Amino acid sequence: MADRLDISQRKKDHLALCAGDNVGFREKSTLLEQVELVHDALPEMHADEVDSRVELLGKTLQAPVVISAMTGGTDEAAKINQDLAQVAEELGLAIGLGSQRAMFERPHTAWTFQVRERAPKVLLFGNLGLVQARVMTTDQIRQLCADVGADALCIHLNPAMEIVQPGGDRDFSGGLDVFRRLVAELGIPVIAKETGCGISRTVAKKILDTGVTHFDVSGSGGTSWVAVEAHRAADDQKALAEELWDWGIPTAASLLQLEGLGAKVIATGGLRRGSDVARSVALGATAGGLAGAVLKAYRHEGGIDGARRFLTRVVATVRAIMLITGSRTVAELQGAERILGPDLSRWQPKQD
Numbered sequence: 001m002a003d004r005l006d007i008s009q010r011k012k013d014h015l016a017l018c019a020g021d022n023v024g025f026r027e028k029s030t031l032l033e034q035v036e037l038v039h040d041a042l043p044e045m046h047a048d049e050v051d052s053r054v055e056l057l058g059k060t061l062q063a064p065v066v067i068s069a070m071t072g073g074t075d076e077a078a079k080i081n082q083d084l085a086q087v088a089e090e091l092g093l094a095i096g097l098g099s100q101r102a103m104f105e106r107p108h109t110a111w112t113f114q115v116r117e118r119a120p121k122v123l124l125f126g127n128l129g130l131v132q133a134r135v136m137t138t139d140q141i142r143q144l145c146a147d148v149g150a151d152a153l154c155i156h157l158n159p160a161m162e163i164v165q166p167g168g169d170r171d172f173s174g175g176l177d178v179f180r181r182l183v184a185e186l187g188i189p190v191i192a193k194e195t196g197c198g199i200s201r202t203v204a205k206k207i208l209d210t211g212v213t214h215f216d217v218s219g220s221g222g223t224s225w226v227a228v229e230a231h232r233a234a235d236d237q238k239a240l241a242e243e244l245w246d247w248g249i250p251t252a253a254s255l256l257q258l259e260g261l262g263a264k265v266i267a268t269g270g271l272r273r274g275s276d277v278a279r280s281v282a283l284g285a286t287a288g289g290l291a292g293a294v295l296k297a298y299r300h301e302g303g304i305d306g307a308r309r310f311l312t313r314v315v316a317t318v319r320a321i322m323l324i325t326g327s328r329t330v331a332e333l334q335g336a337e338r339i340l341g342p343d344l345s346r347w348q349p350k351q352d
Contacts, residue, residue, distance in 0.1 A: 023223050023224055023227040023228050023231070024222065024223060024224060024227070025220055025221055025222070025224050025227075025245070025246050025248075025270075026245055026246055027246050028220050028221055028246045028248070028250060029221045029250060029270070030219060030220070030221030030222065030250050030251040030252055030269060030270035030271070030276070031221065031250040031251070031252035031253055031341075031343060031344045031347075032221075032251060032252045032270070032271070032276050032279045032280065033341075034252065034340060034341030034342075034343055034344040034345075035252060035279040035282060035283060035338055035339075035340060035341075035344065036338065036339040036340075036341075037278065037279065037282055037321065037325050037336055037337070037338055038325065038336070038337040038338065038339065039324055039325070040324060040325050040326035042326075043323055043324065043325075043326045044326070045323070045326075045328060047319075047320075047323050049328060050319050050322045050323050050327075050328060051328060051329050051330075052064065052315065052318060052319050052322060052330060053330070054286060054287060054330040056094060056123060056264070056266075056286055056287055057123060057151055057152050057189055057214065058151070059094075059121075059123040059151065060092075061092055061093055061094055061123065061287065062091060062092025062093065062315070063091070063092065063093065063314075063315040063318055063319070064277060064281055064285070064286060064287035064288060064318065064330050065091075065093045065094075065277055065287060065288060065289070065290070065311065065314055065315060065318065066093060066094040066095065066096065066125075066266055066268070066287050066288065066289035066290070067084050067087070067088050067093060067094070067095040067096065067289070067290065067291070067294055067311070068096050068216075068218075068268045068289035068290060068291035068294075069096035069097055069098050069099075069125065069127050069154065069156075069193075069291065070084075070096075070098050070291050070294075070295060071098040072097055072098040072099065072100065072102055072103065072109070072112050072113045073098070073102030073103065073106070073109045073112055073113075074109075074112060075112070077098065077112050078111060078112035078113075080295070080298065081097065081098075081112065081113060081115050082115050082117075082118045083118075083298070083303065083304040083307065084294065084298065084304075084307055085115035085118050085119035085122055085124070086115075086118040086119055086304065087304060087307050087308045087311060088119060088122045088123075089118065089119035089120070089121060089122045090308070091308070091311055091312065091315060093122075093123075093311065093315075094122065094123035094124070094125065094287065094289075095115075095119070095122055095123070095124060095125070096124075096125035096127060096154060096289070097113050097115075097124070097125065097126055097127050097148060097150070098113075098127060099127050099128065099129055099156065100113060100126060100127055100128050100144050100148070101128065101129055101132050103144060103147070103148075104128075104132070104136070104140070104144055110147055110148075113147075113148050114147070114148055114149075115148070116148070116149040123151055123152075124148065124149060124150050124151050125150060125151070125152050125153070125154050125191065126144065126145045126148055126150030126152070126153040126154065127153070127154045127156060127193075128141065128144065128153060128154070128155060128156070129155070129156050129158065129169075130155050130156065130157055130158075130172070130175050130178055131162070131169045131171065131172065133155055133178050133182065134174050134175070134177075134178050138181060138182065138185040138186060141153070141182065141186060142186055142187060145186070145188060150188065151188060151189075152188055152189040152190070152191055152214070153182070153186065153188060153189070153190055153191065154191045154192075154193040154216060155178065155179065155182065155190060155191070155192060155193065156193045156194070156195050157175070157192065157193065157194050157195065157199075158194070158195040158196075158197075158225065159172050160196075160197050160225070160226050160244060160247050160248065161195055161196070161197075161225040161226055161228075161229060163240070163244075164226055164229045164230065164233055164237055164240050164241035164244060165229045165232070165233070165237075166229075166232060166233055166234070166237060168229075176206060176207070176209075176210055179192065179207055179210035179211070179212050180210045180211065183210055183211035183212060184211070189213075189214060190212050190214070191212070191214040191215065191216055191266070192204075192207045192212050192214070192215050192216070193215070193216035193218055194216065194217060194218040194219070194254075194269075195218055195225050196218055196219070196220060196222065196223060196224060196225045196226075196248060196269055197218070197219070197220055197247060197248030197249065198217055198218065198219035198220055198248050198249025198250065198251065198253065198254035198257075198269065199215060199217045199218075199219075199249070199254050199257070199258065200249060200254070200257050201257040201258060201261070201349050204257065204258050204261055204263060205261065208261060208262075208263060213262075213263060213264055214263065214264045214265075214266070215258060215263050215264070215265050215266070216265075216266040216267075216268055216289065217249075217251060217254035217255060217258065217265060217266070217267055217268065217269065218251075218268045218269045219248060219249050219250050219251030219252070219253065219254040219255075219267075219268075219269035219270070220246070220247070220248030220249060220250050220251065220269060220270070221250050221251050221269060221270035222251070222268075222269045222270025222271070222272070222291075222292055223270075223291070223292050224245055224246065224247075224248075226241050226244045226245055226247060227241070227245050229241050230242055230245060249347075250344075250347075251267060251268070251269040251270050251271070251280070252279070252280070252283060252344050252347075253344060253347035254269075255267055255280060255283035255284055255285055256283060256344065256347045256348050256349070257347060257349055258284070259283070259284050259349070260349075264286050265284060265285045265286060266285060266286060266287050266288070266289055267280035267281075267283070267285035267287070267288045267289065268288070268289035268290070268291065271288050271289060271290045271293070272290065272292070272293040273293070273313075273314065273317060274313065274314040274315065274316065274317025274318045274320075274321070275317055275321060276288060276290075277290075277314060277317075277318050278317070278318050278321040278322070278325075278333065281318075281330060281333045281334055282325075282333055282334065282336045282338050283338075284334060285334075286330075290311075290314065293310070294307055294310065294311065297309070297310035297311075321333075325337075
Protein backbone atom coordinates (compact mmCIF):
# COMPACT_ATOMS: atom_id res chain seq x y z
CA MET A 1 0.00 0.00 0.00
CA ALA A 2 2.80 2.36 -1.02
CA ASP A 3 4.50 2.34 2.38
CA ARG A 4 1.12 2.90 4.10
CA LEU A 5 0.65 6.02 1.98
CA ASP A 6 4.09 7.21 3.14
CA ILE A 7 4.59 6.96 6.88
CA SER A 8 6.65 10.15 7.14
CA GLN A 9 3.95 12.21 5.45
CA ARG A 10 1.31 10.62 7.67
CA LYS A 11 3.31 11.58 10.77
CA LYS A 12 3.66 15.16 9.51
CA ASP A 13 -0.10 15.28 8.90
CA HIS A 14 -0.81 13.94 12.38
CA LEU A 15 1.42 16.53 14.05
CA ALA A 16 -0.14 19.42 12.17
CA LEU A 17 -3.69 18.23 12.82
CA CYS A 18 -3.13 17.52 16.52
CA ALA A 19 -1.73 20.99 17.06
CA GLY A 20 -4.96 22.44 15.66
CA ASP A 21 -8.45 22.78 17.07
CA ASN A 22 -10.67 20.54 14.93
CA VAL A 23 -9.74 17.05 16.08
CA GLY A 24 -11.43 16.99 19.47
CA PHE A 25 -14.50 14.99 20.39
CA ARG A 26 -17.61 16.89 19.42
CA GLU A 27 -20.19 15.83 22.01
CA LYS A 28 -18.24 13.63 24.39
CA SER A 29 -15.96 14.75 27.23
CA THR A 30 -13.46 12.91 29.39
CA LEU A 31 -16.06 13.09 32.25
CA LEU A 32 -13.24 14.24 34.52
CA GLU A 33 -15.35 17.35 35.10
CA GLN A 34 -17.76 15.04 36.93
CA VAL A 35 -15.16 14.26 39.61
CA GLU A 36 -15.43 16.64 42.57
CA LEU A 37 -12.69 16.34 45.17
CA VAL A 38 -13.80 17.29 48.67
CA HIS A 39 -11.99 20.31 50.05
CA ASP A 40 -10.00 19.94 53.28
CA ALA A 41 -10.09 23.28 55.10
CA LEU A 42 -7.70 21.98 57.78
CA PRO A 43 -4.98 19.92 56.08
CA GLU A 44 -2.65 20.11 59.14
CA MET A 45 0.56 20.30 57.12
CA HIS A 46 2.90 22.77 55.49
CA ALA A 47 2.69 22.96 51.71
CA ASP A 48 6.31 21.83 51.55
CA GLU A 49 5.33 18.57 53.27
CA VAL A 50 3.36 17.46 50.24
CA ASP A 51 5.24 14.54 48.69
CA SER A 52 4.21 14.24 45.04
CA ARG A 53 6.71 11.52 44.24
CA VAL A 54 5.43 8.23 42.87
CA GLU A 55 7.08 4.99 41.77
CA LEU A 56 6.26 3.75 38.30
CA LEU A 57 7.93 0.82 36.59
CA GLY A 58 10.89 0.85 38.95
CA LYS A 59 11.68 4.57 38.70
CA THR A 60 10.64 7.42 40.96
CA LEU A 61 8.83 10.36 39.37
CA GLN A 62 8.83 13.72 41.13
CA ALA A 63 5.13 14.04 40.30
CA PRO A 64 2.53 11.67 38.85
CA VAL A 65 2.82 13.20 35.38
CA VAL A 66 3.67 11.66 32.01
CA ILE A 67 4.33 13.42 28.71
CA SER A 68 2.30 11.05 26.58
CA ALA A 69 3.29 9.48 23.28
CA MET A 70 3.11 11.83 20.32
CA THR A 71 5.38 11.37 17.36
CA GLY A 72 8.48 10.13 15.56
CA GLY A 73 9.80 9.52 12.09
CA THR A 74 10.41 13.10 10.87
CA ASP A 75 12.94 15.84 11.51
CA GLU A 76 10.37 17.92 13.37
CA ALA A 77 9.38 14.90 15.43
CA ALA A 78 13.01 14.38 16.44
CA LYS A 79 13.31 17.89 17.83
CA ILE A 80 10.00 17.61 19.68
CA ASN A 81 10.93 14.24 21.19
CA GLN A 82 14.37 15.42 22.28
CA ASP A 83 13.19 18.74 23.72
CA LEU A 84 10.28 17.19 25.63
CA ALA A 85 12.49 14.39 26.91
CA GLN A 86 14.89 17.02 28.28
CA VAL A 87 12.00 18.74 30.08
CA ALA A 88 10.84 15.40 31.49
CA GLU A 89 14.37 14.73 32.73
CA GLU A 90 14.61 18.17 34.35
CA LEU A 91 11.24 17.91 36.11
CA GLY A 92 11.46 14.24 36.99
CA LEU A 93 8.52 13.13 34.85
CA ALA A 94 8.03 10.24 32.42
CA ILE A 95 7.72 10.42 28.63
CA GLY A 96 6.41 8.16 25.89
CA LEU A 97 7.56 7.92 22.29
CA GLY A 98 5.28 7.81 19.27
CA SER A 99 4.76 4.60 17.35
CA GLN A 100 8.10 3.00 16.38
CA ARG A 101 6.60 1.33 13.34
CA ALA A 102 8.23 4.00 11.20
CA MET A 103 11.57 3.22 12.85
CA PHE A 104 11.19 -0.49 12.09
CA GLU A 105 10.06 -0.10 8.49
CA ARG A 106 12.42 2.80 7.74
CA PRO A 107 15.55 2.31 9.88
CA HIS A 108 17.05 5.60 8.75
CA THR A 109 14.41 7.36 10.89
CA ALA A 110 15.60 5.68 14.11
CA TRP A 111 17.45 8.83 15.20
CA THR A 112 14.14 10.71 15.43
CA PHE A 113 13.13 8.50 18.36
CA GLN A 114 16.45 8.58 20.22
CA VAL A 115 16.39 10.90 23.23
CA ARG A 116 18.74 9.31 25.76
CA GLU A 117 21.57 11.77 25.07
CA ARG A 118 19.30 14.56 26.30
CA ALA A 119 17.50 12.52 28.97
CA PRO A 120 19.71 9.70 30.27
CA LYS A 121 17.67 8.93 33.41
CA VAL A 122 14.10 9.67 32.34
CA LEU A 123 11.43 6.95 32.53
CA LEU A 124 10.94 6.26 28.81
CA PHE A 125 8.17 4.25 27.13
CA GLY A 126 8.66 2.68 23.73
CA ASN A 127 5.62 2.25 21.52
CA LEU A 128 4.47 -0.27 18.94
CA GLY A 129 1.09 -1.20 17.50
CA LEU A 130 -0.42 -4.56 18.39
CA VAL A 131 -0.85 -5.52 14.74
CA GLN A 132 2.80 -4.75 13.99
CA ALA A 133 4.00 -6.59 17.10
CA ARG A 134 2.06 -9.67 15.99
CA VAL A 135 4.11 -10.06 12.81
CA MET A 136 7.48 -9.14 14.37
CA THR A 137 9.75 -11.50 16.27
CA THR A 138 10.46 -10.83 19.92
CA ASP A 139 14.11 -10.23 19.02
CA GLN A 140 13.11 -7.53 16.54
CA ILE A 141 10.91 -5.83 19.12
CA ARG A 142 13.59 -6.12 21.79
CA GLN A 143 16.07 -4.44 19.46
CA LEU A 144 13.64 -1.58 18.78
CA CYS A 145 13.39 -1.01 22.53
CA ALA A 146 17.15 -1.28 23.04
CA ASP A 147 17.86 1.18 20.23
CA VAL A 148 16.00 3.92 22.13
CA GLY A 149 16.80 2.74 25.67
CA ALA A 150 13.13 2.16 26.54
CA ASP A 151 12.32 1.16 30.12
CA ALA A 152 8.99 -0.35 29.07
CA LEU A 153 7.04 -0.92 25.87
CA CYS A 154 3.54 0.34 25.17
CA ILE A 155 1.63 -1.98 22.87
CA HIS A 156 -1.04 0.27 21.46
CA LEU A 157 -4.56 -0.78 20.54
CA ASN A 158 -6.24 1.34 17.88
CA PRO A 159 -8.89 -0.55 15.90
CA ALA A 160 -11.23 2.44 15.60
CA MET A 161 -8.45 4.61 14.18
CA GLU A 162 -7.21 1.92 11.79
CA ILE A 163 -10.64 1.07 10.42
CA VAL A 164 -11.05 4.63 9.10
CA GLN A 165 -7.40 5.26 8.17
CA PRO A 166 -6.46 5.23 4.49
CA GLY A 167 -4.57 1.96 4.07
CA GLY A 168 -5.22 1.06 7.71
CA ASP A 169 -5.08 -2.40 9.27
CA ARG A 170 -8.11 -4.67 9.23
CA ASP A 171 -6.96 -7.82 11.06
CA PHE A 172 -6.89 -7.41 14.85
CA SER A 173 -6.80 -11.09 15.76
CA GLY A 174 -4.21 -12.79 17.97
CA GLY A 175 -3.72 -9.85 20.31
CA LEU A 176 -3.80 -11.77 23.57
CA ASP A 177 -1.14 -14.15 22.25
CA VAL A 178 1.07 -11.15 21.48
CA PHE A 179 0.78 -9.93 25.05
CA ARG A 180 1.52 -13.41 26.44
CA ARG A 181 4.60 -13.76 24.25
CA LEU A 182 6.03 -10.37 25.08
CA VAL A 183 5.42 -10.70 28.82
CA ALA A 184 7.28 -14.00 28.74
CA GLU A 185 10.11 -13.06 26.37
CA LEU A 186 10.71 -9.31 25.99
CA GLY A 187 12.63 -8.65 29.20
CA ILE A 188 11.09 -5.23 29.97
CA PRO A 189 7.56 -4.43 31.18
CA VAL A 190 4.70 -4.27 28.70
CA ILE A 191 1.96 -1.63 28.92
CA ALA A 192 -1.40 -2.15 27.21
CA LYS A 193 -2.29 1.24 25.73
CA GLU A 194 -5.37 2.46 23.90
CA THR A 195 -5.24 5.48 21.60
CA GLY A 196 -8.24 7.59 22.50
CA CYS A 197 -11.12 5.11 22.84
CA GLY A 198 -10.54 3.76 26.35
CA ILE A 199 -10.25 0.28 27.87
CA SER A 200 -13.21 -1.53 29.39
CA ARG A 201 -13.19 -3.77 32.44
CA THR A 202 -13.85 -6.83 30.29
CA VAL A 203 -10.88 -6.14 28.03
CA ALA A 204 -8.63 -5.27 30.97
CA LYS A 205 -9.40 -8.62 32.63
CA LYS A 206 -8.46 -10.49 29.47
CA ILE A 207 -5.18 -8.60 29.20
CA LEU A 208 -4.40 -9.06 32.90
CA ASP A 209 -4.69 -12.81 32.37
CA THR A 210 -1.74 -12.60 29.95
CA GLY A 211 0.52 -11.26 32.72
CA VAL A 212 0.36 -7.58 31.77
CA THR A 213 -0.08 -5.41 34.88
CA HIS A 214 0.21 -1.87 33.47
CA PHE A 215 -2.37 -0.05 31.39
CA ASP A 216 -2.68 3.33 29.70
CA VAL A 217 -6.42 3.79 29.30
CA SER A 218 -6.21 6.66 26.75
CA GLY A 219 -9.93 7.31 26.87
CA SER A 220 -12.16 9.53 24.82
CA GLY A 221 -12.67 13.25 25.36
CA GLY A 222 -9.40 14.69 24.09
CA THR A 223 -7.95 14.20 20.63
CA SER A 224 -10.10 11.90 18.54
CA TRP A 225 -7.77 9.91 16.31
CA VAL A 226 -10.81 8.95 14.29
CA ALA A 227 -11.29 12.68 13.73
CA VAL A 228 -7.64 13.05 12.75
CA GLU A 229 -8.13 10.38 10.12
CA ALA A 230 -11.42 11.96 9.02
CA HIS A 231 -9.39 14.94 7.81
CA ARG A 232 -7.16 12.63 5.80
CA ALA A 233 -9.77 10.21 4.46
CA ALA A 234 -11.88 10.39 1.33
CA ASP A 235 -15.30 9.22 0.18
CA ASP A 236 -16.76 6.27 2.11
CA GLN A 237 -13.93 6.21 4.67
CA LYS A 238 -14.51 9.87 5.43
CA ALA A 239 -18.22 9.22 5.95
CA LEU A 240 -17.42 6.35 8.32
CA ALA A 241 -14.92 8.50 10.24
CA GLU A 242 -17.52 11.25 10.61
CA GLU A 243 -19.97 8.75 12.07
CA LEU A 244 -17.41 7.30 14.51
CA TRP A 245 -15.86 10.68 15.42
CA ASP A 246 -17.11 10.48 19.05
CA TRP A 247 -16.62 6.75 19.56
CA GLY A 248 -15.09 5.50 22.81
CA ILE A 249 -15.16 5.21 26.59
CA PRO A 250 -14.51 8.54 28.36
CA THR A 251 -11.20 8.66 30.22
CA ALA A 252 -12.73 8.98 33.69
CA ALA A 253 -15.15 6.15 32.89
CA SER A 254 -12.29 3.89 31.80
CA LEU A 255 -10.49 4.59 35.07
CA LEU A 256 -13.63 3.59 36.99
CA GLN A 257 -13.91 0.45 34.89
CA LEU A 258 -10.42 -0.67 35.94
CA GLU A 259 -10.83 0.06 39.66
CA GLY A 260 -10.22 -2.87 41.96
CA LEU A 261 -8.49 -5.09 39.38
CA GLY A 262 -5.00 -4.62 40.84
CA ALA A 263 -3.66 -2.95 37.70
CA LYS A 264 -1.26 -0.03 37.60
CA VAL A 265 -2.98 2.57 35.44
CA ILE A 266 -1.81 5.65 33.57
CA ALA A 267 -4.62 8.03 32.67
CA THR A 268 -4.38 9.66 29.26
CA GLY A 269 -6.93 10.97 26.82
CA GLY A 270 -8.00 14.59 27.10
CA LEU A 271 -6.03 15.58 30.20
CA ARG A 272 -5.23 19.26 29.73
CA ARG A 273 -4.18 20.61 33.12
CA GLY A 274 -2.99 19.66 36.58
CA SER A 275 -6.52 19.37 37.95
CA ASP A 276 -7.22 16.65 35.37
CA VAL A 277 -4.16 14.76 36.58
CA ALA A 278 -5.27 15.08 40.21
CA ARG A 279 -8.81 13.90 39.44
CA SER A 280 -7.40 10.95 37.52
CA VAL A 281 -5.22 9.94 40.46
CA ALA A 282 -8.27 10.20 42.74
CA LEU A 283 -9.93 7.69 40.40
CA GLY A 284 -7.06 5.27 40.97
CA ALA A 285 -4.48 6.21 38.37
CA THR A 286 -0.81 6.06 39.30
CA ALA A 287 -0.10 8.98 36.96
CA GLY A 288 -1.79 11.19 34.41
CA GLY A 289 -0.45 11.82 30.93
CA LEU A 290 -0.80 14.86 28.70
CA ALA A 291 -0.03 15.03 25.00
CA GLY A 292 -2.09 17.54 23.00
CA ALA A 293 -1.83 20.25 25.65
CA VAL A 294 1.94 19.81 25.83
CA LEU A 295 2.27 19.92 22.06
CA LYS A 296 0.25 23.15 21.88
CA ALA A 297 2.35 24.73 24.63
CA TYR A 298 5.49 23.68 22.78
CA ARG A 299 4.33 25.01 19.43
CA HIS A 300 2.57 28.18 20.52
CA GLU A 301 4.25 29.25 23.78
CA GLY A 302 7.93 29.18 22.97
CA GLY A 303 9.19 25.69 22.18
CA ILE A 304 11.05 23.92 24.96
CA ASP A 305 10.64 26.90 27.32
CA GLY A 306 6.88 26.96 26.73
CA ALA A 307 6.60 23.25 27.39
CA ARG A 308 8.70 23.59 30.55
CA ARG A 309 6.53 26.43 31.88
CA PHE A 310 3.35 24.53 31.11
CA LEU A 311 4.46 21.31 32.78
CA THR A 312 5.80 23.20 35.79
CA ARG A 313 2.29 24.66 36.21
CA VAL A 314 0.78 21.18 35.89
CA VAL A 315 2.99 19.85 38.68
CA ALA A 316 2.32 22.89 40.88
CA THR A 317 -1.43 22.39 40.46
CA VAL A 318 -1.23 18.72 41.38
CA ARG A 319 0.73 19.59 44.52
CA ALA A 320 -1.75 22.33 45.44
CA ILE A 321 -4.71 19.97 45.08
CA MET A 322 -2.90 17.40 47.19
CA LEU A 323 -2.59 20.02 49.94
CA ILE A 324 -6.23 21.14 49.83
CA THR A 325 -7.53 17.59 49.85
CA GLY A 326 -5.32 16.75 52.83
CA SER A 327 -3.26 14.32 50.75
CA ARG A 328 0.31 14.19 51.98
CA THR A 329 1.25 11.51 49.40
CA VAL A 330 0.03 10.35 46.02
CA ALA A 331 -1.31 7.21 47.67
CA GLU A 332 -3.46 9.41 49.90
CA LEU A 333 -4.70 11.34 46.87
CA GLN A 334 -5.73 8.01 45.34
CA GLY A 335 -7.95 7.52 48.37
CA ALA A 336 -9.19 11.10 48.62
CA GLU A 337 -12.90 11.68 49.15
CA ARG A 338 -14.65 12.22 45.85
CA ILE A 339 -18.14 12.89 44.59
CA LEU A 340 -19.07 11.62 41.13
CA GLY A 341 -21.61 13.15 38.79
CA PRO A 342 -24.44 11.04 37.34
CA ASP A 343 -23.00 10.54 33.86
CA LEU A 344 -19.79 9.16 35.35
CA SER A 345 -21.44 7.16 38.12
CA ARG A 346 -23.29 4.99 35.63
CA TRP A 347 -19.94 3.66 34.42
CA GLN A 348 -19.11 2.18 37.83
CA PRO A 349 -18.78 -1.58 37.33
CA LYS A 350 -21.15 -4.00 38.94
CA GLN A 351 -19.75 -6.48 41.42
CA ASP A 352 -17.59 -9.07 39.64
